[in-house]
Amino acid sequence: MLHSTVPAATKRADFRARLAAGDLVRMPGAFNPLSAALIQEKGFEGVYISGAVLSADLGLPDIGLTTLTEVAQRGGQIARVTDLPTLIDADTGFGEPMNVARTVQVLEDAGISGMHLEDQVNPKRCGHLDGKEVVDEATALKRIRAAVQGRRDPNFLIMARTDIRGVEGMAAAVDRAKALQDAGADAIFPEAMASLEEFAAIRAAVEVPILANMTEFGRSELFTTRQLADVGVNIVIFPVSLLRIAMGAAERALETIQTEGSLASRVPEMQTRARLYELLDYEGYSAFDSGIYTFDLTNNRGGA
Structure with missing residues (x-):
């Protein structure tokens, strides 16, 4: 993290x-x-x-x-x-x-x-x-x-x-x-x-x-x-x-948008959202936040 x-x-x-x-x-x-x-x-x-x-x-x-x-x-x-x-x-x-x-x-x-x-x-x-x-x-x-x-x-x-x-x-x-x-x-x-x-x-x-x-x-x-x-x-x-592999894939994706109007046919080739979040360690960041921000605002609603 x-x-x-x-x-x-x-x-x-x-x-x-x-x-x-x-x-x-x-x-x-x-x-x-x-x-x-x-x-x-x-x-x-x-x-x-x-x-x-x-x-x-x-x-x-x-x-x-x-x-x-x-x-x-x-x-x-x-x-x-x-x-x-x-x-x-x-x-x-x-x-x-x-x-x-x-x-x-x-x-x-x-x-x-x-x-x-x-x-x-x-x-x-x-x-x-x-x-x-x-x-x-x-x-x-x-x-x-x-x-x-x-x-x-x-x-x-x-x-x-x-x-x-x-x-x-x-x-x-x-x-x-x-x-x-x-x-x-x-x-x-x-x-x-x-x-x-x-x-x-x-x-x-x-x-x-x-x-x-x-x-x-x-x-x-x-x-x-x-x-x-x-x-x-x-x-x-x-x-x-x-970089060459990534740019080759990006070029093919842009051409697909031009010819097919969407990237639906390319979705199986993509890194999934879940895989990206795993690589970025979203879970670790979430655990960090939940461990830090544990205060309760219930008693802070008054005017004093």
């Missing part, structure tokens, strides 16, 4: 412990707080907060137009409803090194468990589009060092994302991953890997956890969680999947 009762520091420590244990952490992307609650209820290990989803939620393309304030606010709204750790997309850090350090602290204050920071030229673009540019290694490492220096909770996960695979090739990706780890990154996000063998190569190159991005319509094949675990991947995200 209201907010998660698990403190942010505990969520971060739990996230670290799960990664240290070698468990595969599956993190579907939440497009709002309600979907985050559903992710938890369905038994996943974490919640991902995608920059592409946050941009789309604002009606913007994912080309670096969102601000730290917008990202932190939405991230905090999502983090507050779930007991699970949350990992958020921090793009290129929203500025120069000092801005990157502030980004870490603002996201810590929002209750987030970790963030990833990429090595694209600012403004960035979607990692699965052509025409990406990456910064030189010195600039990429400076961003990571600034993030580490800005961190106050040592369990806040600072993940380095590299997009260099699609620009300079796999050998460059391996070299960049090693350098990012040496600069202090707690985990590596190699974007747009083309095969399981490429994920395995990154796994062999670094000692920290690695992440696989299983986004639809992208450069990477949609490998199963089992396949990814078998090559040493530690975190799997499904960043835009729930």
Whole structure:
């Protein structure tokens, strides 16, 4: 009810412990707080907060137009409803090194468990589009060092994302991953890997956890969680999947209204009112109210 009762520091420590244990952490992307609650209820290990989803939620393309304030606010709204750790997309850090350090602290204050920071030229673009540019290694490492220096909770996960695979090739990706780890990154996000063998190569190159991005319509094949675990991947995200499914259903519903004049034929596909209320914990709120508002107005009708 209201907010998660698990403190942010505990969520971060739990996230670290799960990664240290070698468990595969599956993190579907939440497009709002309600979907985050559903992710938890369905038994996943974490919640991902995608920059592409946050941009789309604002009606913007994912080309670096969102601000730290917008990202932190939405991230905090999502983090507050779930007991699970949350990992958020921090793009290129929203500025120069000092801005990157502030980004870490603002996201810590929002209750987030970790963030990833990429090595694209600012403004960035979607990692699965052509025409990406990456910064030189010195600039990429400076961003990571600034993030580490800005961190106050040592369990806040600072993940380095590299997009260099699609620009300079796999050998460059391996070299960049090693350098990012040496600069202090707690985990590596190699974007747009083309095969399981490429994920395995990154796994062999670094000692920290690695992440696989299983986004639809992208450069990477949609490998199963089992396949990814078998090559040493530690975190799997499904960043835009729930939004895509929800928007596909919304589009079909609107078309049905146009063609049939009502949504009667779509009702069996809908989440019921009872199921929505269950997910929102209406029962808990009702119990809270009945326990608080127990006063009797019977003796307060007089004029005195």
